[in-house]
Amino acid sequence: MNSTILQYDVVVIGGGPAGLAAAVKAKEYGLNVLLLDENDYLGGILPQCIHPGFGIHYFREELTGPEFSHRFMQRVKDLKIDYFVKARVLEIKNYSDLEKIVVFTSPEGAFEVWTKAIIYATGARERHAFEIGIVGDRVAGIYTAGEAQTLMDIYGVMPGKEVVIVGSGDVGLIMARRFALEGAKVKAVIELMPYPGGLARNVMILRDFSIPLYLSHKVVEVRGKKRVEKVKVMKVDENLREIPGTEFWIKCDTMIISAGLIPQVKLLTGIGVEIDPATGGPVVNDLLETTVPGIFVAGNSLLINDLVDYVAEQGELAAYGAKLFIENGGIPAEKWIKLEKGNNIRLAVPHYLSGKRDVYIYARVKKPMENVVLNFPEIDKKIRLPVVRPAEMLRIRLRKEEIAKAKDKITMEVIQQ
Amino acid sequence: MKTKVAIIGAGIVGASIARVLSRYENLEIHLIEKEADVGWGVSKANTALIHGGYDDDPDKYPMRAKLCIKGNRLWHQWVKELEIPHIWNGALIVALKDEDFDELERLLERGKRNGVPEMRIIDREELFHLEPNVNPNALGALYVPIVGQIGPIPAVIAIVENAVANGVKVHLETEVRGIKVENGEVKGVETNNGFIEADIVINAAGLYADEISKMAGIDYFEIHPRKGEYWIFDEGIPGPNHVLFPTPTPISKGVVVTTEISGHLMIGPNAQDLPKDYKDDTSTTRGGLEEVWQKAQEIWPNLPPRWKVIRTFAGLRPEPTGGDFIIKAEEEVQGFINVAGIRSPGLTSAPAIGYEVRDIIERDLGIKLKEKEKWNPYRKEITHFFMLQPNQINELVKKNPAYGRIVCRCNKVSEGDVLEAIERMKFIGVKTPSVDSVKFRTKATTGTCQGSFCKVVIINLLAREYGILPWKVTLKGKGSEIGIGDVKVLLRGEAQ
């Protein structure tokens, strides 16, 4: 190998909010940190998110994406954290439980980094038109929401003027507003489920801009010669099956796909990290360590979050995990208590709890319910909630004393009051 | 004096003809293509197989039978000279019922007649040894080791680059709209970019070959489109080691299950005849894709879940009247050569078609061809970052840091690869920059995320290198621009 060899305590892969928070915290703990990102700039997707709504919990102020990431970048500078941009990790090697190798390439050359721990924070990718079964022509004017956002808000390009948005998650709704604000006609937002996919505050956007929302509908086909000319929409029943005879066409020149995010874990699956099919991200313990010792994950590569504040929090927890790992030569726990998913729980992270520390559980329900109790039967814990929705992640704190009451598992379930 | 040759259509066939003819001193060759880049017609969307040559009945389709096996043999040389991505992995035509063996025997016989080497029928045990995941009820197969796979557009690009290096002139975005014939002799072609003089006009216009032929006054055949649809799945899904066919029916070779050369499982195509005027309808359909799924499952039951699909696409076969390739100098119009109805196995046959046309020029047009003293048979493939060793990366990066910068994460394509692709585009005369032109040269945007991260970066590189504004960059030629203007264009009320 001709690559330059480097040595660090922790390598943080990914310079979005999770990675930035992790790098800053790890450095504050006195660890020797290297931060890597493949973009031209640090901040992950935040620099393209020019709308407000970031940092309400973390900074107790409402910031835009660029402002939020700027604050972290200032910390990276002040703390003199080593970082590379335009640096793509090609491979992670699990040399032993206590040593890892990160191979990356950059305009400065190819490098091999020996490190004790890795914090993996590479974010998510968006589902594209083919994955959601849209057929028809492969023409210009079809973008994922994030792609359109990058085009508009980083590079200043207007993709089109008559827009149909597929998916009513936060990203789709925010892009609906973004297009409307720049003078485009947003002709419809099409949502497969019977309820909107985004946070309530974002669903308001549709009313503010008089954008029609079609619930229980899907886009099935796109047609056009060189670019999108129209899309075909169909109604679906409660089992999400298409109802024949309900099809109609919407004329537009642009189709934005905002059909959900998938954690990017390719480098991890390559070394045998166990993946939770429910989150699409790795299985982790309460320090966000994966099933490969010394590899921690945070942010959207762990699970899809709806608030950047939780992402930053996960980054800091992973940094704490890395610190403990390095200090102790591994994360000690005599037994792990498994977090089980009960009624109406679609996903819950972390998967294993030690009972040695307080934990935030991040979870999502399968379907909306009102007047419910979140129940943890094994530890006699009940939390009343007026409403739960799939779009809104639950974040529940369990204290270590509570966790310690359980023998080998804790079930989390939603029950009607 | 040089004989001027106009080849209409820069698909695999036109390109192959251009390469073969570029060897001769006394020809001046013009390759004319209406699209913004080469290889965007039929040659773009197909199964990418170098067929074995056992399939075509020499009594009914003598041209196909002769040129397929000859083409297969020639490809072995061409892929090396031109560094075209390929694999020789062999095919298995799978028998699911006892009666299927009768058909396999027929194919074996026919293959022998056509001169196909090394074919044999294998039993169940050997089949499962070669393909453990084939339908457990399979009874055996016809094994054709000489079948291979290539990158069809990379092949057209490689051939055209080599042809240009040997003096061929490429005219892109140039649509032939008329053929000038005087006293029964061709004089040249009328195009949207003016008149191109020619003593020989070769019609290799794929789906549109009947229309071109009519322009010369020859209308004894028609081409109708026959659609085939495909699914491609994400990397990491185990596919077969060989090209798997079902036992063919009289109408079709059937839905193929294969691991295409970039390692993705691919299934397709079906065959659906379209009306004659649907020659540009390459849309995918629910019904067609469903049919492909069902049929593929018959030989390969372990299809992945539907959301593991990364792309679906459709191609149109140019089906001629009569079914056989039409390759001949038309007597009524001196100098006019039809190379029409090049349906499957046209990709396989293309190099042989090139030589066939050369022979026609010598034999039927009576032109004595003089070989060049220096003709360059070689062409170098562009740098693919994903194929480099770490020391090679560092050497390249030292020379040009762009090679260290990954643009497409899924397929590990570096900025250096993209810049090289752009240089190559300019070399053959691509005037309108498109993401597809970069995609077909580098593989960027063809991975798991289908370009949602890298397309924007590529657009900016294209804009910079071509000196245009980013929104003027196209996806696939004029009319498919990335945007309508800068982000404030609608607010200023300036968008058309």
Ligand SMILES: Cc1cc2nc3c(=O)[nH]c(=O)nc-3n(C[C@H](O)[C@H](O)[C@H](O)COP(=O)(O)OP(=O)(O)OC[C@H]3O[C@@H](n4cnc5c(N)ncnc54)[C@H](O)[C@@H]3O)c2cc1C
């Ligand atoms: C679904 C499908 C599967 C197939 N699978 C295989 C396979 O596995 N193996 C195999 O060997 N073969 C296969 N084939 C067949 C093979 O793809 C074709 O035979 C081959 O690509 C034809 O090449 P071509 O150059 O004749 O046509 P094209 O690639 O279409 O080239 C013709 C060119 O002419 C241009 N043109 C047309 N009109 C004009 C004009 N007026 N002025 C200027 N330019 C013009 C077009 O734009 C086009 O680029 C398949 C085909 C299909 C559709």
